[in-house]
Amino acid sequence: MAAMKKSGREIKNLLYEQVARIGKAASSPKRLELIEILCQGEKNVDELAGAAEISVKLASAHLKELKAARLVEGRREGKNIFYRLVDSQVADLWVMLRALAEERLLELQAAMRELVSRPEELYAVGGKQLLAQAKRGEVLVLDVRPADEYETAHLPYARSIPLAELKSRLDEIPTGKPVVAYCRGPFCLMAREAVDLLTRRGRQAVRMEVGVAEWRSQGLPLATGE
Amino acid sequence: MAAMKKSGREIKNLLYEQVARIGKAASSPKRLELIEILCQGEKNVDELAGAAEISVKLASAHLKELKAARLVEGRREGKNIFYRLVDSQVADLWVMLRALAEERLLELQAAMRELVSRPEELYAVGGKQLLAQAKRGEVLVLDVRPADEYETAHLPYARSIPLAELKSRLDEIPTGKPVVAYCRGPFCLMAREAVDLLTRRGRQAVRMEVGVAEWRSQGLPLATGE
């Protein structure tokens, strides 16, 4: 039990090494994608692997890393293990990293531009203003993510129609009112596809960049349940 | 110029890879230490290497990485190249990573405990309250960092006495008034040493954990100049 007294430099090295564990967890594209998916709610390994388009084995390995850095935690439920973010600060970290990268890295801006075919599709209004418009019923806020993600957390006044069901549930969308569609965040393609479909069918539809993680990290309120 | 249209997955991979560049830059303890030092103001390579206790060559290599991730930028002035954070969001990232690690990683908490010999040394009052106390002159806020860091940015009403000069300038510190000392942040040892010295010399002195980066990231005001 002879605990040798450590020098200032030795302790400092320990401290920075610990913080670097968080950075290391955030240094792999696949792990970041897993974090983004987990921002939408808890998922089992199969769902995560499917959403990130990687093998279950690889997803499992990355989740192990994220768990070791204490960014996610797992919960067994029968045959499945459901992973979730350890707390919403992790979602804030993802939002911050993404924002920093988007602002400073030209390569990312270029890749984003490849995704935006029609820039006029973008809803460029602040969160609070959208909230007011939605409350007054001036716009229809549309959540096109899978139903379980909507139930976990969604924007106030938002209506859930998962992208996969949108074509068959078009009649639920009024033709007169402008639609503002959102999905998992700026890197997600679902809202883009939804807006494409809706405008082809004669609706006035625009896309919103933020997802629930960005919304919450701005301090705006979320709703849960049906 | 035949720009092949990329699939959704290919573009997504590109996007996450770009964000991972930021994470990668933050995945090395030495780079994090360099970022923390740069939170105090711009420095040349020699100063950075000295402060982080690494070789100039290694510091240069790490700075190159940080530059590639667009977290820092360099400016030549005569023989020296001065590096600085690209903007204060980078300092916010450091503060966030540190806070997340401190909250979740038991190993870091254990290492921090090795540094705090007397927990009663800690000043446990919020920023706004300290500001009010300092304005009314009830406490002496003491910045023990090098003078150039004080000039770049310091807490309002703070007085600068660099740690190296503290012993010879003790007479500038009134015996009656409580002293609150701060330095570069929670991982920095300077304020601890200052409090040790001051209490041995009969002053009532406590340490504050935050540095200018943490202070600013809480939205509190800073002062510059002498």
Added chain:
DNA sequence: CGCATATTCTAACAACCGTTAGAGTAATAG
């Protein structure tokens, strides 16, 4: 110009990481 100083570049090696395949484990259904 040549010399000193400050910094970067190149090359090298060991350690580490992402990925895959194959074996292993834990819970459930029959």
Added chain:
DNA sequence: CTATTACTCTAACGGTTGTTAGAATATGCG
């Protein structure tokens, strides 16, 4: 009990990173 599903562990590979030493570059001085 066996079979199935869901996930993890182990081992192995090629590629990347941290670190160091030595050569090279840029600036300023006399």
